[in-house]
Amino acid sequence: MPASIFLNVAVSGLLTGLVYGLMALGLSVIFGVVRVVNFAHGEMMTIAMYIAVALFSAYRLDPLLMLVPIAAVLFALGYVMQAGLSNPFINRPEHSQFMLLVAVAMIMVNALLVIFGPDARGVQTAYAYDSFQLGPLIVDATKVYAAVAAAVVAAGLFAFFRYSLTGKAIRACADNYQGALVVGLDVRRLYALTFGLGAACVGAAGAMLVLLLDVTPALGPSYTLLAFVIVITGGLGSMPGALLGGMLIGVTEALAGLLFTPSAKSMFAFGLLVLVLLFRPQGILGKSAS
Amino acid sequence: MAGAPRANPGTSMAALLEIAGISKRFSGLKAVQNVSFEVPEGAIVGLIGPNGAGKTTCFNLIAGVYRPEAGEIRLAGRRIDGWRPDQICRAGLGRTFQLVKPFAGLTVLENVVVGALKQCRSVRAAEAIAAQVVEQLGLKSKCHEPAGSLTLPDRKRLEVARALATAPRILLLDEVMAGLRPTETDRMVGLFKDLNARLGLTILLIEHVMRAVMALSRQVVVLHHGQVIATGPPGEVTRDPAVLECYLGEDAL
Amino acid sequence: MRAPWLDGAPSREIILLCLLLAALILFPALANDYLITVLILIFYFAYVGQAWNLMMGFAGQLSLGHALYVGLGAYAAAALYVHFGISPWLGLWASVAVAATTGALIGFLAFRFGVAGVYFAILTIAFAEFARLAFDHWSWVGGSAGFFLPVANYAKNDLINLRGSPTMFYYVLLAMTVGAFLLCHALLRSRAGYYWLAIRESPEAAQALGINLFRYRMSVVVLSAAMTSLGGVVFAFYYNNLFPEQVFHISRSIELILAPIIGGIGTLFGPIIGAFLLTALAEGLDAIMRAVGLDVPGMKQIFYGVCLLVVVLFLPDGVWPPLAKLLRLDGRRAQGQPGY
Numbered sequence: 001m002p003a004s005i006f007l008n009v010a011v012s013g014l015l016t017g018l019v020y021g022l023m024a025l026g027l028s029v030i031f032g033v034v035r036v037v038n039f040a041h042g043e044m045m046t047i048a049m050y051i052a053v054a055l056f057s058a059y060r061l062d063p064l065l066m067l068v069p070i071a072a073v074l075f076a077l078g079y080v081m082q083a084g085l086s087n088p089f090i091n092r093p094e095h096s097q098f099m100l101l102v103a104v105a106m107i108m109v110n111a112l113l114v115i116f117g118p119d120a121r122g123v124q125t126a127y128a129y130d131s132f133q134l135g136p137l138i139v140d141a142t143k144v145y146a147a148v149a150a151a152v153v154a155a156g157l158f159a160f161f162r163y164s165l166t167g168k169a170i171r172a173c174a175d176n177y178q179g180a181l182v183v184g185l186d187v188r189r190l191y192a193l194t195f196g197l198g199a200a201c202v203g204a205a206g207a208m209l210v211l212l213l214d215v216t217p218a219l220g221p222s223y224t225l226l227a228f229v230i231v232i233t234g235g236l237g238s239m240p241g242a243l244l245g246g247m248l249i250g251v252t253e254a255l256a257g258l259l260f261t262p263s264a265k266s267m268f269a270f271g272l273l274v275l276v277l278l279f280r281p282q283g284i285l286g287k288s289a290s
Numbered sequence: 291m292a293g294a295p296r297a298n299p300g301t302s303m304a305a306l307l308e309i310a311g312i313s314k315r316f317s318g319l320k321a322v323q324n325v326s327f328e329v330p331e332g333a334i335v336g337l338i339g340p341n342g343a344g345k346t347t348c349f350n351l352i353a354g355v356y357r358p359e360a361g362e363i364r365l366a367g368r369r370i371d372g373w374r375p376d377q378i379c380r381a382g383l384g385r386t387f388q389l390v391k392p393f394a395g396l397t398v399l400e401n402v403v404v405g406a407l408k409q410c411r412s413v414r415a416a417e418a419i420a421a422q423v424v425e426q427l428g429l430k431s432k433c434h435e436p437a438g439s440l441t442l443p444d445r446k447r448l449e450v451a452r453a454l455a456t457a458p459r460i461l462l463l464d465e466v467m468a469g470l471r472p473t474e475t476d477r478m479v480g481l482f483k484d485l486n487a488r489l490g491l492t493i494l495l496i497e498h499v500m501r502a503v504m505a506l507s508r509q510v511v512v513l514h515h516g517q518v519i520a521t522g523p524p525g526e527v528t529r530d531p532a533v534l535e536c537y538l539g540e541d542a543l
Numbered sequence: 544m545r546a547p548w549l550d551g552a553p554s555r556e557i558i559l560l561c562l563l564l565a566a567l568i569l570f571p572a573l574a575n576d577y578l579i580t581v582l583i584l585i586f587y588f589a590y591v592g593q594a595w596n597l598m599m600g601f602a603g604q605l606s607l608g609h610a611l612y613v614g615l616g617a618y619a620a621a622a623l624y625v626h627f628g629i630s631p632w633l634g635l636w637a638s639v640a641v642a643a644t645t646g647a648l649i650g651f652l653a654f655r656f657g658v659a660g661v662y663f664a665i666l667t668i669a670f671a672e673f674a675r676l677a678f679d680h681w682s683w684v685g686g687s688a689g690f691f692l693p694v695a696n697y698a699k700n701d702l703i704n705l706r707g708s709p710t711m712f713y714y715v716l717l718a719m720t721v722g723a724f725l726l727c728h729a730l731l732r733s734r735a736g737y738y739w740l741a742i743r744e745s746p747e748a749a750q751a752l753g754i755n756l757f758r759y760r761m762s763v764v765v766l767s768a769a770m771t772s773l774g775g776v777v778f779a780f781y782y783n784n785l786f787p788e789q790v791f792h793i794s795r796s797i798e799l800i801l802a803p804i805i806g807g808i809g810t811l812f813g814p815i816i817g818a819f820l821l822t823a824l825a826e827g828l829d830a831i832m833r834a835v836g837l838d839v840p841g842m843k844q845i846f847y848g849v850c851l852l853v854v855v856l857f858l859p860d861g862v863w864p865p866l867a868k869l870l871r872l873d874g875r876r877a878q879g880q881p882g883y
Contacts, residue, residue: 277665391745
């Protein structure tokens with residue numbers, strides 16, 4: 001196979017991977033700070049995708065333009081979930097919190113099924129078939145726009161955590177829970193805020209992803225798993241790790257789909273997950289587990 | 291050389307537990323440095339020292355929770371450093387935890403049965419032994435309560451009962467008298483003295499309650515900043531100026 | 544944890560159980576086919592729930608990929624039957640062997656490498672997903688197009704080849720459920736049972752009492768896997784078709800843990816009560832919805848999700864412990880105790 005095909009597929013995977021990375025970033029933020037394993041992550045993204053589809057089919061509104069409102073809706077959802085469900089039960093055993101979100105995920109997926117039905121829905125923008133050409137490289141315009149949007153949102157999130165007061169407060173909570181309490185931080189509110197932020201990430205990722213593929217309710221669980229694979233591979237609690245993991249998975253998925261059968265590409269993701277869990281559970285960029 | 295064990299006058303008994311030059315570091319902090327001492331068979335030895343001296347770390351090293359970076363630990367002549375905690379228990383070492391770890395969802399009796407199962411294959415036999423041990427520790431009236439509902443002193447007694455039920459040759463007790471009333475302390479002291487005299491149970495105990503240390507120990511080892519600063523009979527050690535200095539400010543004496 | 548009532552003289556609890564069992568044995572003679580199939584479902588979920596409960600409720604290891612063992616058991620026995628005509632009673636040994644080996648592999652990887660808690664759960668999910676995708680591409684067992692068992696004659700009951708009416712499957716699954724219950728009861732009172740509970744409550748304390756964590760964790764994983772695979776065998780011969788997308792799917796794994804969680808993790812009756820409650824309520828919901836004209840796919844799952852949510856939030860020990868206390872079937876034992 002000519003090298004240019006590999007290159008195209010790899011780049012395409014890389015761009016898609018950035019969007020995956022943004023989705024995983026949300027999970028990483030949530031787990032890194034609130035220490036909640038958000039089993040409803042992919043389902044939340046699916047909700048965002050459906051919102052984008054609904055807005056597009058009703059008002060012809062481009063998902064990328066609707067990024068902020070969709071992210072805001074998901075932020076509210078995430079905030080309410082943490083404040084209403086997880087916060088009151090913060091002292092329960094680990095698997096209890098996990099099962100809580102499993103239940104929420106079940107409800108979400110099936111509610112979507114009931115409301116929208118099982119058929120795939122998509123968004124067909126004006127530039128859906130455009131592409132950019134750079135020498136041997138031909139990339140879909142949608143992928144480029146989505147990837148750029150993802151990079152911008154991720155950068156915004158990094159900046160928030162690094163420079164804003166609230167962002168620093170959240171990082172303090174993550175680093176030292178007791179210390180944060182001692183200094184008088186309202187940890188529960190910050191937790192809810194963080195979950196909201198993670199949800200907003202996933203909402204934004206959903207708005208971008210709907211440009212790249214069609215949505216069905218069943219997408220939710222698949223993307224929850226994918227988010228976990230990415231976050232664990234890249235490093236739980238490491239934000240750059242989530243992005244890096246996303247791009248890595250995006251590229252390997254794309255190449256595996258090219259070299260083997262397309263449906264086998266997920267097997268590589270899981271194989272990678274098992275290897276990482278065994279040999280480097282902190283992931284590529286994560287800190288060593290305490 | 292600091293920390294070298296002094297031979298116990300008049301004892302020809304072999305040491306059941308020999309610690310020779312063990313060290314352990316945590317992220318650069320030397321918790322235990324070149325610690326050596328012996329616990330003769332059938333003796334009761336106290337391990338004392340101010341908070342943070344490294345006493346519980348020593349216990350964890352002996353019991354196999356951590357692996358010493360240097361030195362040797364021998365139980366009845368066999369090297370046990372590097373062994374897993376369950377292997378060391380099966381070799382005859384029982385221990386309690388400073389932060390008690392009851393099996394909260396099981397009853398008091400069931401907790402002790404778990405311990406007794408180390409020496410019996412059948413649950414029935416283990417239950418019989420457990421019932422005896424529970425009575426010895428004065429927990430009979432609570433034996434069907436869930437362990438999670440016990441008061442702290444009772445939980446400490448449960449820790450001891452559980453470890454005793456494994457029929458150890460040597461028992462490591464980590465601050466089991468903390469929080470007990472003087473009468474309860476005396477009762478525990480009486481129990482350990484009895485077990486030591488009747489069954490020859492060897493005991494190594496970490497204690498802040500000096501009343502118990504003085505009453506029980508034939509020999510005391512003093513740790514400070516991870517090193518042994520004195521070894522000897524309790525009367526001598528408590529008059530040692532180096533020991534008094536490290537305790538100044540602590541109201542342990 | 545011990546059941547004093549099984550120690551000797553018949554008591555209220557034993558009499559009740561015997562009556563219940565008698566009722567269940569007589570049931571098919573009185574009920575219609577639909578009700579029999581409902582109970583078949585209940586017994587199936589009670590059985591696999593009990594098997595899962597061994598790992599979670601007894602030894603504290605959370606598996607979210609248990610459908611893996613159902614699927615492996617199903618495919619192994621089905622393949623031997625379809626390709627070689629081997630009776631499922633022989634084929635099930637292959638099922639058990641395959642499932643046990645896989646469980647041992649997962650357990651070994653997890654426990655040797657210190658993968659615990661939520662990471663362990665994710666590992667189990669990964670293995671189930673891997674199997675789903677792998678079987679999708681394995682043409683010897685039909686691949687994604689599905690694997691079909693030949694259906695001869697519904698009227699005739701062939702127990703040897705597990706071909707027959709729902710009534711036959713009813714009794715097979717009833718026997719399995721009762722067997723699983725008795726097995727778990729015996730295990731709880733055994734040395735292994737005590738050790739598993741100890742590991743669940745405090746692994747460090749367990750180690751300090753001479754318990755080999757690795758060995759006992761491995762044994763519960765392998766046993767649970769083997770038990771579950773038998774459920775898979777019956778699954779294959781009852782439905783007569785297997786699709787990797789369905790059999791290994793994560794929603795199957797979640798489905799089969801609903802009954803024990805709702806009923807009560809770590810209790811003996813939990814999975815059974817949970818299975819009864821869930822299935823009965825779900826069928827009731829279905830009936831109501833059909834009557835109202837709202838037959839929409841997904842409503843049942845929403846209902847399951849809500850049940851799970853309610854139980855996790857408000858009844859963390861499940862439905863059975865408070866129910867038992869209410870019915871005074873807990874023999875003066877304190878609430879929240881395992882094993883009953």
